[in-house]
Structure formats: structure tokens, C-alpha cells
Amino acid sequence: MNIFVSIKQIPDTETKIKLNPNNSWIDTTGIKWVLSPFDEIAVEEAIRLKEKNPGSTVTVLSAGPARITEAIRTALAMGADTGIQIELPETADNNLVAKALAATIRREPKFDIVFTGKEAADDGAGQVSQLLAEYLDIPSITVVVSADYSPTSVKCKREIEGGSFEMVEASLPAVIAGQKGMNEPRYASLPNIMKAKKKEIKTLKMADLGISEADQKIRHKNFQLPLPKQAGKRITGDPADQAKELVRLLHQEAKVV
């Protein structure tokens, strides 16, 4: 099988976000960049599918600025075979990214399945997998917690509201967007990290793919940080007094119980 995984490099989720001087983007200085946690699940799923289907290849795709090579190397160290890095501006929107990914996959001789995370844990939009599927004219299944693969189709359990699930069946090729719980992503071993350094990463530009900045459809601007919260009340005393005072405050002052 020709397996593809689309990944994004994002600020570590412990990052304290600051804004740039004109509030047009975040201040990226000093940020620790990591592979988005949901994309680790996608990479893991791709590798497991490859392991079950000898002779398969896993190609990692990522679109963004130069720094994303590092995230691609992380996926290669986990066990993906090759990488393709598409040069896009930091501020590219979901549509431009999806167009770039679709054009890249279409250049390949064959594709059977594409994995992504259910959303990038920074932008949180959760659009790229469905946009990509639409541009490739194939099904998409999002927020997937488990999947059964056959040579021509896939059956997925998709998480919906209230802890319920939809069982979805789709023909292959398809785009599958993984949710936590789908698998437990592996850690790259030291030998595999060394090996990953020698694996090939191809680089593509927008012009190679027949796309341009006109494919960007939305832009974020006027960033704001949430207002800092006012200092709260500290409740002291022994546990019985604390509980009594807390309930009084919640009942009479905050009126929430």
C-alpha cells in the first residue's frame, strides 16, 4: 500500500502564547516546536498499517516554513520511509495547505490511504483532512478512535457528542483523521533517530504544484490575549470550615449551586 500521513509542527502545548508587536500573529521567539499530538497518532496508525502489509511505504507530508523539517524527521524516526516538505508561509490557511497536499499526493503514482490528526492542536480548526479529501475526490472520516482495514475499504469508529460513536464505512482511498485513543504512538528509538537522518526529504514549492497564494481563503488578524483573571478568594480553616464556606459562597455569592 502507498500510505501517506499529513503532519503539522506546532508550538508545544505547554507554550505560553505571546503576541508580536502589531498583534498580527503570535511571537514565535523561543517557542519549542513539536509534532502535533494528534498527528503522532496519524503517523503511528500509518506505520502499523505498513507493518501489517509488507511492501507498503509510508510518506510523510508537511506544508509550512523551513523549521518543519524537524517534525518530518520525528515522523521518519518513528518509522515512516520518506518525507515531502512543501514550502508555504507560516500564515498559510487550511485551504492553501489542503490544496498543496492534494497536488503533492496527485503527483505520486498511487495512493491508497491518507492519515491526519483530527485537528492541529494549535489552529484547532479541523479542516485540512476534509478539504484534502474533497480535493482528491475521496471519502473522509474524522475523529476516528479505531479502524478496520480491508484491501478496498475501511470501517471506522468515529467519536461524536455525548460519548457516542458513528460506525462509518468508506471505500479506499480515503482520508482518516485520528483522535486520541486510536493507538498509543511509539517513541523513536535512538538507532531509528540516527537512521531517520539519512532518510530522504523532498522539497516542493508552490510553483511546482500549480498553486499560489490566491488559494488562501482566510487570514487571521488582530490577535488578542485573554484578559487576566482577577485574583480569587482564598478559603482557609480546617477542611470542614473550608467546605462550609465554599458552599456558602457558591450558593449565595456566585449563585451557581
Add this chain to the structure above:
Amino acid sequence: MAKVFVIAEHRAGRLKTSTFELVGAAAGAGNETHVVLLGDGIGELAKELGPYGAKTVHLIQDPALKLYSAEAYSKALSALLKPAGPDIILASHTPTGRDFMPRLAARLGVGLASDCTQIGFNGTELKLRRPVYAGKATAEVEFMGPGPRMATIRPNTVGVPAPDPAKTAEIVNAAANLGTLKSKVLEVVKSSSSRPDVTEVPIVISGGRGLKSAENFKKLEDLADVLGAAVGASRAAVDAGFRPHRDQVGQTGKIVSPTLYIACGISGAIQHLAGMRTSKVIVAINTDAEAPIFQVADYGVVGDLFQVIPNLQEELKKIKEP
């Protein structure tokens, strides 16, 4: 004034509250408000939308739409919407809306703003703001190129208006035009848990590493039962195997905004705060007076949760069962 199309959402024979919210917001701002309702045997639901301000309900019924699917929805909707010439298309940012709206946007060749938490109408344009970095910041969305403008709006963003039973909508049947489908929802499997979901109730009680074991979460469940609350967990508690992932609150779990959030034994890592800081009232119970959770707490109890929680349960019972 804009021609606004709201895509209705329903489950188990009932329209979602968030659909009424969007219809009310669009109509309340003086827009020509259309609703598209897709399904099979759901004609009766169409009548509920007029009182919230819908002018026209476009009803698309087909056996293949009995259960929601992204492919069928986006195909049927693009066939209806391309000739209809909407200025604005809205859906709720729910597991359904967030799934099909990108496919519809691609089919219409326009941009989509996801998970907006502020919405305003300005002529045929939308003014939107959305959280980024799980709410560690927010940003305004600017659309580029021609419309229609598309957005998914987080539920509970604008509130549901009071319905006016005197108002009715014109109901128009439309064809589904589905063609061959490559995917299908086979069935919906109900949650096996009897406990409410953290995103769906006004009170959430969450536990962290401070709970020390999966068994100790029983104490939070007992407390939750007194309040009709959901039980959540920090990433540390989920990673330690105390709770399933579905209960995780935070940047890589669920984003919650309840009326009351009680954090027990949670230190307040940045990724956790991102998932709950918009809660109306926050209570923190933690032995460490320096824990970052206290910086966002309205009420802070520095103490041992194993001693505070049983007392809290007794005190709450007194006001719940006087």
C-alpha cells in the same frame, strides 16, 4: 441585509438547540434567513424553525440521509446552495458541523472560519473572532476573495432567543442529488457510560494527579452525583490511566466552558488551563498553595482534597435536600 443559510442539525428526531441559536442570531440581525434541513422522515421538524425567525426551510429528504454523513451532506448542500446564491452559510461547530462544512467549503470554492466564538453581521459580510492555541489567544477572521462567507459557530455563543409561535416559515422541498456515494454511516452507537459528558452539563468536577488512583475518582463521582455534574480529568490523570481519554479536559482533550468548574488535585498546566479557563466560576482544591490553578480560580481551597471533598459533599447535600 444578507441572505443567510443555516444548516440545521438534528439527532434522534430532535433539532439541536445550537440550530435555533444560529437561526435566531441571523434573523435577529435582520437577515433573510433560510434553513436547510436534511434527513429522512423529518418533515415535522421543519415547522419548529419559523418561530425562531426562519423565512424559508429547504427540506432535503432521502433514505441515504437518514443517518448523517459528511459526503452525502456536502453533496446535497452544494447542489442546493450553488444556484441559491447565499451571502453567508452557517452551521454549529459540533461533531457534525465541523465534519461536513470543510467539504462543503471546498465544493463551493470559498473559505471557512471554524469554531467562532464571536459573530456579527455587517451587510453581506460576517465579523468573526475565533480561539487559537486552544484559547490561549483569539484572532479575527478576514475572508479573501468573493463569498459566500462560511463559518461554524461554537454552541452557546449567542444564546437561544424566545420563539414566537405566531411566526411560520415557508417549507420548500428540494432534491438530494446524491449520485453514487463512497462512504456510509452504518449505525450510531450510544455511549456505554451512564455519566454525562464534560461538554454537555453546567457543572464539571475534574481530578488530576492529586487523586492518586483510578479508584479515588469514585469520590469525585459521588460528589458529581449530588450536583448532576460530569467528571473530567487532567491529561496527567488520563496518562496515568485513572480515566478514559473521553474525560480529558485541555488542549488535546475537550474544551469546556461550564457555569462551575471544580478542579481537584490539578496543578494547572497551561494546556489544562486552555481547556477550562472560560468557565464562569472556577474552584480549585489543591494542597500546593503555589499551584498555577489558583491564578485562574475564583475560589481557592488550599487543603487535602481527600478531607475537603467528603465535607463538601455533606454541605452540598444540605442545600440540595433541605
